[in-house]
Amino acid sequence: MNLGQTGYTPETDDANEVIYRKLREHFDGKIVRKDLTKAIKEGANVPVYVLEFLLGQYCSSDDPKIIEDGVRNVKRILTENFVRPDEAQKVLSGLRERGSYTVIDRITVSLNIKLDRYEADFSNLGVRDIPVSPDYVSKYDRLLCGGIWCIIGLDYEYIEEEKKSTPIRIVKITPIQMPHIDMDEIKNGRRAFTKDEWITVLLRSTGMEADRFNDREKWLQLARMLPLIENNFNLCELGPRSTGKSHLYKEISPNSILVSGGQTTVANLFYNMSSKTVGLVGLWDCVAFDEVAGITFKDKDGIQIMKDYMASGSFARGKEEKAASASMAFVGNINQSVDVLLKTSHLFDPFPDAMAYDTAFLDRMHCYIPGWEIPKYRPESFTNEYGFITDYLAEFMREMRKEPFGDVCDKYFRFGSNLNQRDVIAVRKIVSGFSKLLYPNGEFGKEDIEEILTFALEMRRRVKEQLKKIGGMEFYDVNFSYIDNESFEERYVSVPEQGGGKIIPEGVTNPGNVYTISQGKTGMIGVYRLETQMLPGNGKFERTGLGSDRDAKEATNTAFNYLKASGNQISASISTTTKDYITNYQDLNGIGMTKFLTLPTVIALASCALSKPTLSSLAVLGEISISGTILKVEELASILQVCLDSGAKKVLLPITSAAELGIVPADLIGAFSLIFYSTPQEAVYKALGVE
Incomplete structure (x- = not known):
C-alpha cells in the first residue's frame, strides 16, 4: 500500500468528475451529494440514513433548481414532522x-x-x-x-x-430504509470502477472524503464495515477520541445498534426467558459497544454467554440453544500513547478487568483495528462529493452477508504454520469481508487477494501479540505468514507498533553492561539493563534506578557481598576494597523493577572490574542465593519468547533449568545459542567469553 502524503492533487477534480459520471450512469437514484446531508444534519439531530432517505426522494437530480427545491422540501418535512x-x-x-x-x-x-x-x-x-x-x-x-x-x-x-x-x-x-435492493445492479456497476475509485465511493458513502486520507488510513476505515458485511464477526477498535470509531454503527447503518455506556443484560442482548424473545443479537446485523471500559453485565454469566456466542454464533438459554448472525464491535478510547501502553501493559487494557485478562474472551476477537493510526477528524475530513445513499450502502452490505467469500485466497495462497484454527477462521473472515466490500462481483486477481490477505494477517496478529503478553507461551506462535501456491515462497507479516528496533543491540557493548530478562513487580516479563562504572575508592557500591524497591536493593546487596566473599575465586583482579562501583538499573519495558538481580549484578561488576565486555546479543537468565546456590528460571518458555522478541541471540542459562526445555517449542529453542552454567563463577566466565 502507498502510505504517501494525503490531500488534493491537480488531478483530483478530474478524478471526481469521472467517479460522478460513473455513479450517474450505473447508480442513478441511489446516490446523494454528501454536502447536502452535512448542511441539513447540522441543524437536525436525526441519523444520516433518515436524512438521506428523504434527500434520495427529493434531490436525485443534476438540476440545481430541483436540488434547491428538494432541500427546501426536506427541511420543511423535518421541521413539520421530525x-x-x-x-x-x-x-x-x-x-x-x-x-x-x-x-x-x-x-x-x-x-x-x-x-x-x-x-x-x-x-x-x-x-x-x-x-x-x-x-x-x-x-x-x-x-x-x-x-x-x-x-x-x-x-x-x-x-x-x-x-x-x-x-x-x-x-x-x-x-426509513430501502425495502429491496438489486444485487445484480451493484455487481454489474462495480465493473465500471477501478479498485481505488470503488474505495473512494465506499468511503464517501459513509461521509468521509477519501482524498484526505492515505491508502493505509482508507483501509483501516473500510475495516470498520466488516461487522456489517460479515456474519458473526468480532471486531475491536481502540484509539484516541474524535476518530469516528462509533460513527458508522450509530449513524450510517440502520442495521446496527450502538449500546452506549456498555451496561446491558443477558435478556436484552441474547434471550429473555420470561417473554421468550431473542435479544439484540437476533434482530440486528451488528451490536456495537461504545466505551468498552464501561461494559458490565448485571448477570454473573453474561461474559460466559458472550464468549460462547462469539465463538460459535449460538448460545444456550434454558432448555434450548439459539443461533444468531449478529456481529459484535467493541470500540473505546486509549488515554495514553500506544508506546507507553505496550511497555507497561497490553492493547486490550482499556477493557474491564473481567475481559482484559480473559484470554479465552480476547482470543475470539477476529480483528483489532489500530485506531491510533486514523487521524482525528477535521471539517475537511468530511466529503462534499457524491456517494451512495447510506441506506443503499447498508442494504448492499446486508445482502452480501448471505454470500460466503472465505475461501477466495485458497486458489493462490495457503497459511503458514504459526496460524492455529482460531487464527485461520479470523483471517478467512477478514478476507471474506474485504473481498465482498471491494469485489462484490467476485472478479479479482492474485495481487488483489494478496493485498487483502496481508492486511487480514496483520489485523489478527495484533490480537495474538497481545494474547502472548497476557497468556505467555500458550500463544507464542505469532509469526504469521502465507505461502504462495506457485513459487512456494513464504512471506511473513509484521505488526507496525511492535517496532523493528531490538532492545538488546547487536555487537559488543561496554564493559559492565548486562541485559537480563525476568519477571517484574507487575508480574509481566521484561528486559532490564545494568550499566556499571568503576572508580578508585574504598569499596563503596552505589546503585541508581532502583527507587525504594526493597527486594531489588536486597538482591544487589547480596551480589556485592558475594563478590566480597568469593571474588578471588573468579579473578584476583576484582577488588572490593580499593575500588568504588556505581551501577544504574533500567527497566526498559516500564513494568516495574525485578528482584532477580543478584547474578546479573555479579556479572556486571566482574565485567567492569576486568574491563571485559559480555558476549554480543547476550541475555543473562537465572539467579543465585546468598550462599551462591544456582536457582532455576521460572516461566522459562515465556522468558525465552521475550528474549527472542528483544533481539537476544545468546542466552546464559542455569543447568538447573535444562529439564524445563522439554516444554519449550523446538523452534524457539533453535532461535538461540544456549550457554549453560552450573556455578556463579562459571556464569561470569561464560558471559565474558572466558574459557
Missing part, C-alpha cells in the same frame, strides 16, 4: 387539533400480554402504549428490540366512553 423532544407537546397539540399528523420518530414495540396487543413507545414524542397492528410487527420485527426510525401516520379520536384507552391511533408505519 419530533424534537422539547416540542413533543406542540406536536401532540397539532395532532389533536388536526385529527391526523405524520411524524418522523424512533418507535419501539412491545407485547402487552394482559391486553394481548402490541404497543409502541415513541422515543421523542414521549407517548407510550400506543396500539400497533400485528401486521407491522411481523413485517418489521426489529420494532420489537431497540426500535427503528419510521415515518408514522397518526390519527387522533377521543371517545368519551373509552376514557381508559388512548385516543392516538397508528394509521401507517413506513420504516
Whole structure:
C-alpha cells in the first residue's frame, strides 16, 4: 500500500468528475451529494440514513433548481414532522387539533400480554402504549428490540366512553430504509470502477472524503464495515477520541445498534426467558459497544454467554440453544500513547478487568483495528462529493452477508504454520469481508487477494501479540505468514507498533553492561539493563534506578557481598576494597523493577572490574542465593519468547533449568545459542567469553 502524503492533487477534480459520471450512469437514484446531508444534519439531530432517505426522494437530480427545491422540501418535512423532544407537546397539540399528523420518530414495540396487543413507545414524542397492528410487527420485527426510525401516520379520536384507552391511533408505519435492493445492479456497476475509485465511493458513502486520507488510513476505515458485511464477526477498535470509531454503527447503518455506556443484560442482548424473545443479537446485523471500559453485565454469566456466542454464533438459554448472525464491535478510547501502553501493559487494557485478562474472551476477537493510526477528524475530513445513499450502502452490505467469500485466497495462497484454527477462521473472515466490500462481483486477481490477505494477517496478529503478553507461551506462535501456491515462497507479516528496533543491540557493548530478562513487580516479563562504572575508592557500591524497591536493593546487596566473599575465586583482579562501583538499573519495558538481580549484578561488576565486555546479543537468565546456590528460571518458555522478541541471540542459562526445555517449542529453542552454567563463577566466565 502507498502510505504517501494525503490531500488534493491537480488531478483530483478530474478524478471526481469521472467517479460522478460513473455513479450517474450505473447508480442513478441511489446516490446523494454528501454536502447536502452535512448542511441539513447540522441543524437536525436525526441519523444520516433518515436524512438521506428523504434527500434520495427529493434531490436525485443534476438540476440545481430541483436540488434547491428538494432541500427546501426536506427541511420543511423535518421541521413539520421530525419530533424534537422539547416540542413533543406542540406536536401532540397539532395532532389533536388536526385529527391526523405524520411524524418522523424512533418507535419501539412491545407485547402487552394482559391486553394481548402490541404497543409502541415513541422515543421523542414521549407517548407510550400506543396500539400497533400485528401486521407491522411481523413485517418489521426489529420494532420489537431497540426500535427503528419510521415515518408514522397518526390519527387522533377521543371517545368519551373509552376514557381508559388512548385516543392516538397508528394509521401507517413506513420504516426509513430501502425495502429491496438489486444485487445484480451493484455487481454489474462495480465493473465500471477501478479498485481505488470503488474505495473512494465506499468511503464517501459513509461521509468521509477519501482524498484526505492515505491508502493505509482508507483501509483501516473500510475495516470498520466488516461487522456489517460479515456474519458473526468480532471486531475491536481502540484509539484516541474524535476518530469516528462509533460513527458508522450509530449513524450510517440502520442495521446496527450502538449500546452506549456498555451496561446491558443477558435478556436484552441474547434471550429473555420470561417473554421468550431473542435479544439484540437476533434482530440486528451488528451490536456495537461504545466505551468498552464501561461494559458490565448485571448477570454473573453474561461474559460466559458472550464468549460462547462469539465463538460459535449460538448460545444456550434454558432448555434450548439459539443461533444468531449478529456481529459484535467493541470500540473505546486509549488515554495514553500506544508506546507507553505496550511497555507497561497490553492493547486490550482499556477493557474491564473481567475481559482484559480473559484470554479465552480476547482470543475470539477476529480483528483489532489500530485506531491510533486514523487521524482525528477535521471539517475537511468530511466529503462534499457524491456517494451512495447510506441506506443503499447498508442494504448492499446486508445482502452480501448471505454470500460466503472465505475461501477466495485458497486458489493462490495457503497459511503458514504459526496460524492455529482460531487464527485461520479470523483471517478467512477478514478476507471474506474485504473481498465482498471491494469485489462484490467476485472478479479479482492474485495481487488483489494478496493485498487483502496481508492486511487480514496483520489485523489478527495484533490480537495474538497481545494474547502472548497476557497468556505467555500458550500463544507464542505469532509469526504469521502465507505461502504462495506457485513459487512456494513464504512471506511473513509484521505488526507496525511492535517496532523493528531490538532492545538488546547487536555487537559488543561496554564493559559492565548486562541485559537480563525476568519477571517484574507487575508480574509481566521484561528486559532490564545494568550499566556499571568503576572508580578508585574504598569499596563503596552505589546503585541508581532502583527507587525504594526493597527486594531489588536486597538482591544487589547480596551480589556485592558475594563478590566480597568469593571474588578471588573468579579473578584476583576484582577488588572490593580499593575500588568504588556505581551501577544504574533500567527497566526498559516500564513494568516495574525485578528482584532477580543478584547474578546479573555479579556479572556486571566482574565485567567492569576486568574491563571485559559480555558476549554480543547476550541475555543473562537465572539467579543465585546468598550462599551462591544456582536457582532455576521460572516461566522459562515465556522468558525465552521475550528474549527472542528483544533481539537476544545468546542466552546464559542455569543447568538447573535444562529439564524445563522439554516444554519449550523446538523452534524457539533453535532461535538461540544456549550457554549453560552450573556455578556463579562459571556464569561470569561464560558471559565474558572466558574459557
